[in-house]
Amino acid sequence: MAAVDISPAAALHRRAQLPTASALVYEGREISAAQLSRTAAEFAAGLAEHGLRRGDRIAYLGFNSVTVFETLIAAAHLGAIFVPVNFRLAADEVHHILTDSGAHTVVVEAGHRELVESIMGDIPARRHILVDTDPQCPAAAARAAVWSPLSELLGPDRPARERAALYDDDLAVLMYTSGTTGRPKGVMLTHGNLWWNAVNVDSVVDTRADDVNLAVAPLFHIGGLNALTLRTLLRGGTVVLRRGFDPAQCLDDLVHHRVTGLFAVPAMYAALARVPGFAEADLSALRSAIVAGAPVPPQLIKDYGECGILLQQAWGLTETAPFATYLPAGLTREKAGSAGAPMPYTEICLADPVTGARIRETDVRGEICVRGPNVASGYWDNPDATRAAFDDAGWFHTGDIAYRDKDGLYYIVDRLKDMIISGGENVYPAEVERVLVEYPGVLEAAVIGVPDPKWGETVLAVLTCEPGTAPTLEDVRGFAGRHLARYKLPTTVLIAEQLPRNASGKLAKVELRRWVEQQAASAL
Known part of the structure; x- marks a missing residue:
């Protein structure tokens, strides 16, 4: 059987041939799939002229924006690897990520320009691109010659670049997650990892081709990027994209855009519920409200249930792209606090944290381990960390402690690593x-x-x-x-x-x- 090209650039191009709804609604501006695909292709051609090649890393530092997707798709167009950087990090932390990843190119919003300039002499990046195409970004002041404006890399004049075919094992994203040694590690997520998470989600969550997804969680997190957002964009739905999370704006968006899917952490759902008018708002379109990223207080589930919204709990990590388990909406009340059952194409087991022996009994705590096509291949340029977390049988040892009840549902109860x-x-x-x-x-x-x-x-x-x-x-x-x-x-x-x-x-x-x-x- 021939390998299948699962490039997001190819998927977006296919979508662009069809008369679907707007791909993105970004701070009120509608952007079609054809526009996004065309801009990303132009960006890819400009990046290629600047020396970016297949396998090179291209980093992005800024808030949620259309440019995040343009950069990700352009990287896929060339077979390069996307490195989203947490915009909350200090200069030392950004320096480590850009150095560890060996980023060839960094794309930076003007608001983060000074931070990057403070470390520019010590990072390996050969190209520095300043975003000047987004009216939502801070205005770019006078810039040093080392910066190339993004607008100068766009335009139809460059020769079109053929899209790279990308398969399961091709690296898509390096997403940095902090480690117990005190330095973030680059999680190597392949295109197969991202694609299989979408298959898992579509198998158990009530998702549809014409979904409207509200993206307010940061896109540098795997949950914000790949829980619902990327699959919605590539499948044919609309992503309502905000630069950040504002509870009142979030509630207005849920109502005005008839949002069907939302991924957020518990603190965001709690803040949303405190907005005046929340209980009376028409949220009848919201059928896939997924909560993950931290323990979910039972009271939060109860509060939303009283408003007719069944929060759907999920659990996973950056390394699982992101979901490994999911609790169906119908079990939200009965199994409150459960992380759910394994995703359809993901295996879960519990291991004794001392002996490593498999735990098969119910209600016995052990380290939760994950295996499947959505699980990362390891850590970038860090074989020691990879060997410590991934065993010879392919199980990823998460460091979380859980137990399994008689119905086969998992409950995360502690963290082995004190996170x-x-x-x-x-x-x-x-x-x-x-x-x-x-x-x-x-x-x-x-x-x-x-x-x-x-x-x-x-x-x-x-x-x-x-x-x-x-x-x-x-x-x-x-x-x-x-x-x-x-x-x-x-x-x-x-x-x-x-x-x-x-x-x-x-x-x-x-x-x-x-x-x-x-x-x-x-x-x-």
């Missing part, structure tokens, strides 16, 4: 600790997540310091903010005489949490 999820953003303690110990006078730093009514969790730091040098919360945030994104910054700082450790000298976080709870109780 903090704040507003849907992953925060790894080691990454924050690595920065905090650089503060003058700080001897040791330990970071844990603590409950927060708005964000789900926020960062609490416990420090040991040299005598007379204990910093304030404002001091710590000001220092760490030069190196870390704001959502990673501590919201509470406690000073301790020493950190609890076990017999082998490792930090005992169970004891640390107990000490933090004691401090909170004594402060009442």
